[in-house]
Amino acid sequence: MGLIHEEREEWKLALQNLVEAVNLDDGDVLTLCKVGRIAIKLKQLVLAKIAFDKCLQKNPNHWGAKDGYLQTLCLMEELDAAYGFAFKCYAEDRKYERAIRVLMEIRDKSI
Numbered sequence: 001m002g003l004i005h006e007e008r009e010e011w012k013l014a015l016q017n018l019v020e021a022v023n024l025d026d027g028d029v030l031t032l033c034k035v036g037r038i039a040i041k042l043k044q045l046v047l048a049k050i051a052f053d054k055c056l057q058k059n060p061n062h063w064g065a066k067d068g069y070l071q072t073l074c075l076m077e078e079l080d081a082a083y084g085f086a087f088k089c090y091a092e093d094r095k096y097e098r099a100i101r102v103l104m105e106i107r108d109k110s111i
Helices: 002-007 011-024 029-041 045-058 063-075 079-092 097-110
Strands: none
Touching: 002 011, 002 029, 011 029, 029 045, 029 063, 045 063, 063 079, 063 097, 079 097
């Protein structure tokens, strides 16, 4: 049901159903990542952070979750955490654009 609501852009219903699915099986990294993405759309940043964090605990190499987690840290203005995570991601992939932008923006703000 969550996927149907997502397709219809019924974000609140999609999130509700996907959270229920995660409660039944919290090992599904794709669903956890979807929860995070929809939570961002609904400005539920704490939920987004939790979802991406759980996803990364299950699969530390899930780039969708890494991207969502970094985006969430920035939206929450957790700049130290965002800088550290962006640096870690950049070390893994020097072409990762969000990490490059985050590193440059935070560095420029601190100058």
